[in-house]
Amino acid sequence: MKRSLLRDYGFLIGVAGVVVALDQWTKYLVRTNLAVGESWVPFDWLRPFARIVHWNNTGAAFGIFPSGGAIFTVIAIIVIGAILYYFPQIPREQLATRIALGLMLGGATGNLLSRLYQGTVTDFVSVGGFAVFNVADASISIGAALLVVSMWVDERRAKERDEADSVEENVGRNLEGHSE
Numbered sequence: 001m002k003r004s005l006l007r008d009y010g011f012l013i014g015v016a017g018v019v020v021a022l023d024q025w026t027k028y029l030v031r032t033n034l035a036v037g038e039s040w041v042p043f044d045w046l047r048p049f050a051r052i053v054h055w056n057n058t059g060a061a062f063g064i065f066p067s068g069g070a071i072f073t074v075i076a077i078i079v080i081g082a083i084l085y086y087f088p089q090i091p092r093e094q095l096a097t098r099i100a101l102g103l104m105l106g107g108a109t110g111n112l113l114s115r116l117y118q119g120t121v122t123d124f125v126s127v128g129g130f131a132v133f134n135v136a137d138a139s140i141s142i143g144a145a146l147l148v149v150s151m152w153v154d155e156r157r158a159k160e161r162d163e164a165d166s167v168e169e170n171v172g173r174n175l176e177g178h179s180e
Contacts, residue, residue, distance in 0.1 A: 019107055034053075
């Protein structure tokens with residue numbers, strides 16, 4: 001039991017750890033190489049579509065609720081706790097769900113660390129007219145989308161299994177009725 005639990009949490013911490021490391025590293029690069037508000041584009045033709053820009057975000061993902069930093073710190077702690085509690089209950093066969101939770105844990109942890117140590121979250125990815133975001137925000141969003149899709153697929157598979165079992169039971173009953 002302990003070995004299984006360690007393996008479960010090892011997977012979760014592994015996925016989340018990669019996200020946190022990448023998130024913190026990219027934020028560090030932006031903070032040390034660009035002044036707040038300054039942008040960088042590797043190719044001029046890319047400028048209208050995508051750029052790296054240094055923003056400080058005191059709110060939630062994508063800059064919403066700019067004065068809610070303390071609230072989002074508490075929410076991040078609750079989300080992290082919920083994922084840590086719930087994760088061992090996810091069957092290993094539900095790999096997409098496990099990856100989704102790892103991505104969301106890593107994203108929530110990355111932004112929480114930024115809030116605690118920097119006082120704000122560094123956002124830097126600017127694509128078109130979309131809000132500026134970071135690796136943690138993207139991981140949370142991708143994880144949430146993956147979670148929804150994986151839950152939908154799992155539900156469909158369960159429904160198909162139930163229907164197949166029901167058909168099998170009916171065939172079995174019909175065969176028993178004919179043999180009497």
